[in-house]
Amino acid sequence: xxxxxxxxxxxxxxxxxxxxxxxxxxxxxxxxxxxxxxxxxxxxxxxxxxxxxxxxxxxxxxxxxxxxxxxxxxxxxxxxxxxxxxxxxxxxxxxxxxxxxxxxxxxxxxxxxxxxxxxxxxxxxxxxxxxxxxxxxxxxxxxxxxxxxxxxxxxxxxxxxxxxxxxxxxxxxxxxxxxxxxxxxxxxxxxxxxxxxxxxxxxxxxxxxxxxxxxxxxxxxxxxxxxxxxxxxxxxxxxxxxxxxxxxxxxxxxxxxxxxxxxxxxxxxxxxxxxx
Ligand code: TA6
Numbered sequence: 001x002x003x004x005x006x007x008x009x010x011x012x013x014x015x016x017x018x019x020x021x022x023x024x025x026x027x028x029x030x031x032x033x034x035x036x037x038x039x040x041x042x043x044x045x046x047x048x049x050x051x052x053x054x055x056x057x058x059x060x061x062x063x064x065x066x067x068x069x070x071x072x073x074x075x076x077x078x079x080x081x082x083x084x085x086x087x088x089x090x091x092x093x094x095x096x097x098x099x100x101x102x103x104x105x106x107x108x109x110x111x112x113x114x115x116x117x118x119x120x121x122x123x124x125x126x127x128x129x130x131x132x133x134x135x136x137x138x139x140x141x142x143x144x145x146x147x148x149x150x151x152x153x154x155x156x157x158x159x160x161x162x163x164x165x166x167x168x169x170x171x172x173x174x175x176x177x178x179x180x181x182x183x184x185x186x187x188x189x190x191x192x193x194x195x196x197x198x199x200x201x202x203x204x205x206x207x208x209x210x211x212x213x214x215x216x217x218x219x220x221x222x223x224x225x226x227x228x229x230x231x232x233x234x235x236x237x238x239x240x241x242x243x244x245x246x247x248x249x250x251x252x253x254x255x256x257x258x259x260x261x262x263x264x265x266x267x268x269x270x271x272x273x274x275x276x
Contacts, residue, residue, distance in 0.1 A: 001093045001100055006032065008051025013090065015100045015119040022119045027051065028084035029104040029115045031061040034123045039275050042123070042212055044150040044246035046238045056084050058237040059148045059246070061125065063115060066108050066141035068193075068223075068254045069170075080146065083108060088115065099124075111139060111261070122215075122274040129268075131261040138262040144223060144252025145271050147214065152207020154226050154244050158183040161201035162222060167192040168255060170225075186247070189228035195221055195256050201249050202276070211276040214249045218269040220257035223250035 006012030006025055012032065015022045020036040034042045045059030056062055056078075064080035071077035078085060088104040091114075095101075099120030106113050110133035118124035125145055131138070151157045160183045168174040170191035183204070184190065201222055203212045216222070225248040227235065232243035251271040253259050259267050 010051050013102050026087045029088040030057045044148040048237050050237050054085050062146040064144040068142040068144050122272040124272045126270040130266045131263050133263045135263045140260050142254050142258045144250045146250045148246045149203050151205045154186045156206045158204045161199045162194050165194045165197045167194040186226050191225045193223050213274045215272040216251040219251040221252050221254040
């Protein structure tokens with residue numbers, strides 16, 4: 001592994017082994033790239049992404065914590081929480097059974113947060129939160145790994161695994177609906193928070209002729225998002241045509257699935273990406 005100067009001069013940890021290559025920016029502990037051997041990058045990073053302190057990176061795997069989306073009561077607070085816009089501490093990299101794991105930490109009040117990325121047969125990601133406060137205290141938080149998956153053409157992509165699952169439709173004021181038996185298809189903006197599901201999702205990409213599985217553990221919510229044309233145009237750090245090239249499948253604990261942690265307790269939420 002190596003610590004290199006990445007885009008915008010930001011420090012990036014680069015992991016290389018027989019399984020492939022992965023890179024993680026210390027900024028937001030954002031995974032920027034995951035290239036299994038003989039595969040194109042599984043992740044999408046915007047060609048117009050901004051790489052600078054205090055700015056969220058458009059793409060890869062931003063970490064949403066301690067809230068998802070806009071803050072519940074204070075509209076002045078940043079979208080998707082506070083930790084994706086700050087540099088995390090690099091604890092170190094260790095090797096085990098041919099896999100490389102990098103560990104990064106940060107702190108949010110009484111919550112100590114650690115993020116581990118493992119480059120092995122899959123790309124493993126694990127977010128651990130510990131409540132270090134005084135006994136009797138408790139904190140409620142949301143969290144999500146906001147994974148941008150690269151696709152050849154979103155119009156032909158489908159997502160399976162969420163059939164018959166309830167979701168909040170972000171395009172209709174978080175109206176509660178249920179996914180039918182059909183896979184998710186993309187014919188316009190899609191922005192749904194699926195709830196109470198531990199299911200593995202699979203993104204099927206006929207253009208790249210591959211499927212990407214998103215397994216998860218300790219996560220009860222899955223968000224599926226594509227901005228489509230209008231929203232992509234409104235996002236300054238996304239090229240106007242970029243909506244065609246990614247689908248976000250985000251594993252987390254959101255809304256009804258928010259986490260309550262008492263002093264001394266730990267929570268672990270993990271996801272693993274694999275190409276099939
Ligand atoms: O995960 C979907 C979502 O909440 C969308 O509503 C959209 O806002 C997206 O996240 C990107 O949010 P960001 O704050 O990174 O622009």
